[in-house]
Amino acid sequence: MLEGGKIDAWQAVFLNVIMVIATALLSAPAIMAAQAGQDGWLSALLTTMLGLPIAWITVKLSSLYPGQTLIQYLEDILGQWPGKVLGFLYLLYFIHITSLMAREYGSFLVDVFLIGTPITVVNAIGLIISAYIIKLGLEVLARSNQLFFPWVIGSLVLTFLLVIPEMDLARVQPVLEAGGLQIFKGSLAPLAWYGEIIAFAMVIPFLAKPGEAGKIVILTFIILGLIFFLLVVVGLAVFGPGLPNMNYPILNVTRVISLSRVIERPEPLIMTVWVTGGLFKVTFFYYIIVLGSAQLLQLKSYRPLVLPVGAILAALSLNVSASTLQMFSFIAHYWPFYALFTFEFGFPVALLGIALIKNRGNKSK
Amino acid sequence: MIKKTLCLLLILCLLLPLGGCWSRQELGDLAIVLAAGLDSAPDGKIMLTVQLARPSAFGGGDNGQRAAGPQQNNVWVVSQTGDTVYDAQRYLEAKVSRELYWGHTMLLVLGEQMARESIRKALNFFSRAPDTRETIWVLVSRGAASEVLNSHSQLENTSAQGVGAMVRSGVGVPVMVKDLSMMLASKGTNPVLPRIELTASGTPQGPGMKENIPQAQTGPSHGTHTHAELTITGTGVFNDDRLVGWLGMMESRGMLWLRDEIEKGEITIPSLTEPGKHLSIRIDRGTTEVEPYYDGQNIWFDVKMRMDGELWEQQSMEKITEPQIFAALEKSLALRIEEKSRAVLEKTQQVFGVDIFGFGDAWHRKYPNEWPALKDRWDEEFKTADVHITVEAKIRRTGLTTNRISQEE
Numbered sequence: 001m002l003e004g005g006k007i008d009a010w011q012a013v014f015l016n017v018i019m020v021i022a023t024a025l026l027s028a029p030a031i032m033a034a035q036a037g038q039d040g041w042l043s044a045l046l047t048t049m050l051g052l053p054i055a056w057i058t059v060k061l062s063s064l065y066p067g068q069t070l071i072q073y074l075e076d077i078l079g080q081w082p083g084k085v086l087g088f089l090y091l092l093y094f095i096h097i098t099s100l101m102a103r104e105y106g107s108f109l110v111d112v113f114l115i116g117t118p119i120t121v122v123n124a125i126g127l128i129i130s131a132y133i134i135k136l137g138l139e140v141l142a143r144s145n146q147l148f149f150p151w152v153i154g155s156l157v158l159t160f161l162l163v164i165p166e167m168d169l170a171r172v173q174p175v176l177e178a179g180g181l182q183i184f185k186g187s188l189a190p191l192a193w194y195g196e197i198i199a200f201a202m203v204i205p206f207l208a209k210p211g212e213a214g215k216i217v218i219l220t221f222i223i224l225g226l227i228f229f230l231l232v233v234v235g236l237a238v239f240g241p242g243l244p245n246m247n248y249p250i251l252n253v254t255r256v257i258s259l260s261r262v263i264e265r266p267e268p269l270i271m272t273v274w275v276t277g278g279l280f281k282v283t284f285f286y287y288i289i290v291l292g293s294a295q296l297l298q299l300k301s302y303r304p305l306v307l308p309v310g311a312i313l314a315a316l317s318l319n320v321s322a323s324t325l326q327m328f329s330f331i332a333h334y335w336p337f338y339a340l341f342t343f344e345f346g347f348p349v350a351l352l353g354i355a356l357i358k359n360r361g362n363k364s365k
Numbered sequence: 366m367i368k369k370t371l372c373l374l375l376i377l378c379l380l381l382p383l384g385g386c387w388s389r390q391e392l393g394d395l396a397i398v399l400a401a402g403l404d405s406a407p408d409g410k411i412m413l414t415v416q417l418a419r420p421s422a423f424g425g426g427d428n429g430q431r432a433a434g435p436q437q438n439n440v441w442v443v444s445q446t447g448d449t450v451y452d453a454q455r456y457l458e459a460k461v462s463r464e465l466y467w468g469h470t471m472l473l474v475l476g477e478q479m480a481r482e483s484i485r486k487a488l489n490f491f492s493r494a495p496d497t498r499e500t501i502w503v504l505v506s507r508g509a510a511s512e513v514l515n516s517h518s519q520l521e522n523t524s525a526q527g528v529g530a531m532v533r534s535g536v537g538v539p540v541m542v543k544d545l546s547m548m549l550a551s552k553g554t555n556p557v558l559p560r561i562e563l564t565a566s567g568t569p570q571g572p573g574m575k576e577n578i579p580q581a582q583t584g585p586s587h588g589t590h591t592h593a594e595l596t597i598t599g600t601g602v603f604n605d606d607r608l609v610g611w612l613g614m615m616e617s618r619g620m621l622w623l624r625d626e627i628e629k630g631e632i633t634i635p636s637l638t639e640p641g642k643h644l645s646i647r648i649d650r651g652t653t654e655v656e657p658y659y660d661g662q663n664i665w666f667d668v669k670m671r672m673d674g675e676l677w678e679q680q681s682m683e684k685i686t687e688p689q690i691f692a693a694l695e696k697s698l699a700l701r702i703e704e705k706s707r708a709v710l711e712k713t714q715q716v717f718g719v720d721i722f723g724f725g726d727a728w729h730r731k732y733p734n735e736w737p738a739l740k741d742r743w744d745e746e747f748k749t750a751d752v753h754i755t756v757e758a759k760i761r762r763t764g765l766t767t768n769r770i771s772q773e774e
Binding site: 111112115170173174176177239240241242252255256258261 | 496498499547726729736
């Protein structure tokens with residue numbers, strides 16, 4: 001057994017929420033509003049609906065192969081070598097998006113707070129902490145996330161509350177002007193974020209009660225749906241037609257807060273959300289890459305892989321895109337298709353189909 | 366032993382990042398920009414004027430002492446031209462020994478000349494650069510922005526703080542960088558900005574201050590006025606990003622009513638019985654609702670205004686305890702608000718021909734399907750739109766007395 005730890009249901013919910021929301025929250029409202037205008041909040045609701053099938057497939061696959069992670073049951077479904085190849089591709093995909101996350105994480109800090117600091121420093125410090133957490137195992141990851149999760153959500157909620165005086169719900173109207181197609185387009189990029197739930201397939205075997213996986217993803221999606229919805233509504237109600245062109249609209253939301261000139265400039269709130277949330281998100285995916293690689297190569301321990309994978313992620317995070325502009329353009333326009341058609345939705349659907357046919361065949365024998 | 370030493374070394378290593386990372390900025394190395402002014406310069410360039418705080422003049426804790434001694438100017442006003450705002454700022458660093466810091470900037474003043482050409486080209490820096498804030502107040506100056514910034518306030522440390530406090534308290538239309546960006550982005554409304562200029566205002570209370578009094582106001586008619594204070598004197602009306610005209614102070618009040626931005630103030634109505642005498646009512650609360658209508662051809666608006674007020678001054682003698690008189694006063698009050706609003710409405714419809722009240726946005730919300738056909742010629746539609754104003758005004762309180770105490774028998 002590579003991983004001896006067990007996590008309980010709430011820890012899994014918190015991990016899943018952080019896994020999706022952490023890097024999405026600052027820029028997602030702008031990406032949705034760029035397509036759907038003031039109907040961006042409808043995109044947010046639609047995304048949550050469209051995301052549910054992905055979650056269901058993830059859980060269903062794991063329930064067919066109890067005790068096995070995604071990388072392990074790939075071999076059962078497709079046979080040894082094709083399974084290994086697809087597993088390898090999955091790992092490459094995880095490496096790609098994790099380096100992109102690390103880049104987003106560092107980019108924001110360097111763009112806004114640590115102007116002039118090389119992004120290398122920020123990314124390296126973040127990844128060193130991640131590596132340390134992974135060395136200690138899944139249980140430590142889940143528990144420390146559980147410890148910081150209330151602060152992340154609390155800061156976010158506090159931001160929403162403080163900005164109420166600056167909000168004007170008239171800016172969210174008229175409803176349904178954008179038309180169905182634009183609303184659907186607006187939901188694609190966030191859907192790719194929701195699709196990251198596929199990574200949950202790597203930790204379902206380590207749940208204290210794997211049967212609760214279904215409940216966990218439902219709860220995760222309720223929380224996520226609520227957060228995405230509020231993010232877009234707040235962004236629109238504060239900035240209206242100015243929202244689509246902002247890089248980090250939720251940061252701008254905190255910058256306009258001014259309660260009686262006493263509570264002003266609470267940007268550290270959003271920095272708290274970003275730094276802790278982003279760190280745990282990167283750590284979670286980093287862990288999955290390390291664990292998956294060890295399972296693919298059938299190693300006895302994943303710990304020797306921690307530092308090498310970290311080095312790969314650090315180096316890739318610097319080169320994964322040339323500029324912030326390129327990064328956001330990739331996330332908004334290319335990543336949804338790349339992710340959804342293949343690793344997040346396309347492959348899982350195919351895998352489930354093959355698995356179901358195979359199982360039926362086995363039973364009838 | 367080795368382990369202990371290693372631990373100690375590691376702990377010492379923790380001290381290294383404590384000093385911060387790159388680009389550390391100490392307060393002593395910064396020049397805090399309190400207000401920025403933008404004027405157009407020859408060859409399409411921009412002239413940036415900054416009002417910088419002189420830290421030594423602010424001091425701390427010795428206010429009494431400082432007031433007694435000779436006053437000194439708390440700010441340094443310096444200008445520089447450049448192709449862009451940031452370009453000009455970089456050239457400024459050859460004159461200013463410290464790095465300009467925008468985090469505490471309160472005002473952005475756009476000069477009249479620049480405003481008449483285009484304000485869009487000057488604004489971007491203030492919503493893009495991370496150390497400026499979207500909460501900076503934007504104003505337009507009569508004359509050059511560089512002139513009005515070269516001033517000081519008698520009550521506040523700097524004229525920037527003085528104007529900031531006035532705008533915040535609801536004198537004139539309050540517009541921040543974020544609001545201006547939204548007004549520019551929307552086709553259903555045009556921007557307005559409060560106008561500031563220097564006006565002769567009393568005499569300074571100490572020697573040693575060089576006054577910057579506008580030429581026109583130093584004539585003999587101004588007598589002993591030797592101090593010029595930054596004053597909000599109305600509103601600049603824009604067509605998209607070009608200044609097209611001014612509204613006076615009274616018209617600006619009417620505009621605030623129509624924009625549903627009335628915060629505080631008073632309304633004076635003529636006496637019912639005695640010509641030439643007046644009553645003044647303090648505004649406690651004022652709200653405006655705009656309901657657009659469209660029948661396929663004509664566009665019209667129902668504007669409902671509500672006001673709660675408090676009678677604070679009465680020059681005349683009518684017995685306000687009589688219900689009919691009180692009701693007549695409320696009616697007169699409502700009429701006065703309608704007159705004010707209608708005056709500014711007619712001026713914008715007929716003279717400027719631009720919608721500055723957000724009526725287009727209200728219309729867009731109600732008729733989203735018809736909007737695309739109209740949005741590019743909205744101002745034309747607005748010019749001919751009928752607006753029905755109904756005002757419901759209530760006087761809720763009458764201060765400390767009912768009728769006048771000094772009633773004549």
